[in-house]
Amino acid sequence: MKMKRVSFKSPSRKQWLSICAVFILASIHLTVFAQDGNAGINEANTKVRSYFAAGTNLMYAVGAILGLIGAVKVYQKWNAGDPDTSKVAAAWFGSCVFLVVVATVIKSFFGV
Secondary structure: OOOOOOOOOOOOHHHHHHHHHHHHHHHHHHHHHOOOHHHHHHHHHHHHHHHHHHHHHHHHHHHHHHHHHHHHHHHHHHHHOOOOHHHHHHHHHHHHHHHHHHHHHHHHHHOO
16 A cells, blocks of 8 residues: 655745735734723723622522522421421521622622
């Protein structure tokens, strides 16, 4: 079995020009989007702080919904006469308190 020798052709002048043009355009494209690092960090800080109130309210809403679901679940277990009703009630109550406490602590920790 004979191995075929592969020969590569050197790119033509037109191909070299098009390759160089692509690299130049790519480098210009990247430098246009570059910005100062401090300005980017400050902009991200202000955006995160502006969304923080909405995020805290969302955590409160999730806690309220979980509290309602937990209340229904505890009520069903209580009516069925399950012996572990108090354990389920404590778990659901603890998760709702945890969500409220986390939202409040994060709010005070970041000073928002």
